[in-house]
Amino acid sequence: MAVEKESTLEVEGASLYTKSWEPEGPIKAKLIFIHGFSDHINRYYGFFPSLAACGIAVYGFDQRGWGRSVKKPADRGLTGPTSRVIADMVAFIEPHLSDAPGAPPVFIMGHSMGGGQVLTLACDEQYQDRIVSRVRGWLLESPFIGFAPELKPGFIKVYGGRFASKIFPHRQMVNQIPPEDLSRDPEVQKSIAADELLHNTGTLEGLSGMLDRTDGLTRGTIRPVGGENTKIKAIWLGHGSSDKATDYNASKRYYDRVIASTVKDRMFKRYEGWFxxxxxxxxxxxxxxxxxxxxxxxxxxxxxSGKFEAKI
Structure with a gap:
């Protein structure tokens, strides 16, 4: 059983909803989780309770512009630029880090858009000592490194959106992914369609920032600082081969070309046919x-970490 607690994080004018799933017994590790686009931290079904059952405490928050952190319609998708997104993550992560002997190790995981955000933080030079060197491992679930072919926007739409974001940063835009493209489970599909917190709305500024992060990951310009001497201790990346939202092949290329040349303790898991x-x-x-x-x-x-070898 997991002990669930709700709270709020006050950061730079925003009150962000937070939730934790802690084991009833000793905490063996801490996992800080970053959710994806049009998502919220209460949508991960049995995943977090299952981790808590084996001694892993999970901590998450509804990001600015998403889930229960939205107080009015104008807040939907109002994430701010990438610098604001990363600063919110750091504000949530940092209190969980401890250098005290015997403190549970901390891991950070992101799903989809959150996976791209997690990679961006791990590769951000200004946080290498403050955050990255103190994290035991980074996990990526279906990270947004590239669009799935079904969703890839054209050049004109991308260019026009980026230009418009400088003039109308808070202009909202609906970007809906069909529920049947996210999961093969009919009950999950129904749940996605019925969840009023999944508003599918981004702002031009937020969407532009997400595109910029994705572009940097696709090109490999967002990469671990220090090359083979990176302070990233370990990375796990899992992706479904039939993903219709983010690109499995983009994840595999990033793993092969960037992670494999920098992070010694690494693992890539292909989930055959999964969404x-x-x-x-x-x-x-x-x-x-x-x-x-x-x-x-x-x-x-x-x-x-020296005992662990790369696995695919």
Whole structure:
């Protein structure tokens, strides 16, 4: 059983909804989770309780512009620029980090848009000592490194949107992904369609920032600082081969060309035939729960990262 608690994080004029899932017994590790586009932290079904059941405490928040952090319609998608997005993440993550002997190791995980944000933070030079060197491992679930072919926008739409974002940064735009493209589970599809907190609305500024991060990841310009001497200790990346929201091939290319040349302790997991929400893709999702939990616990029980080898 997980002990669930709700709270708020006050940061730069915003009150962000937060929630935790802690084990009833000792905490073996902490996982800080960053959700995706048009998502919120209460939509991860049995994933977080399953981690808590094996001793991993999970902490998450509804990002600025999303979920229960939205107080009025004008707040929808109002994330601010990338610098604001990353600063909010840091404000949430930092209190969970501890250099005290015996403190549970901290892991950071992101799904979809949140995966791209997590990678951006891990590769941000200004946070290498403050955050990156103190995190035991980074996990990416279906990260937004590239659009799935079904959703890839044309050049004119991208260019026009970026130009308009400088003039009308808070102009809202609806970008809806069909629920049947996110999960193979009919019940999950119904739940997505019925969830009023999933507003599918971004602002031009927020969408432009997301496109810029994705472009940097696709080109490989957002990459671990220091090359082979990176302070990133470990990375796990999981992606479904039939993802219709983010591009499986873009994730694999980034792993092969960037992560493989910088991070020694790394793992790529291909989920054959799975869709975008690995945490909610039907009964098989328990395999994903176990993969994540096992990877975290292995690195919590033995801090010596030198024993781990790259796996694909």
């Amino acid at each position: 975008h929400q690995l945490h909610a893709d039907g009964p098989c999702s328990e395999e994903f729960y176990k993969d994540v939990g096992d990877w975290i616990l292995e690195r919590s029980e033995d801090p010596d």
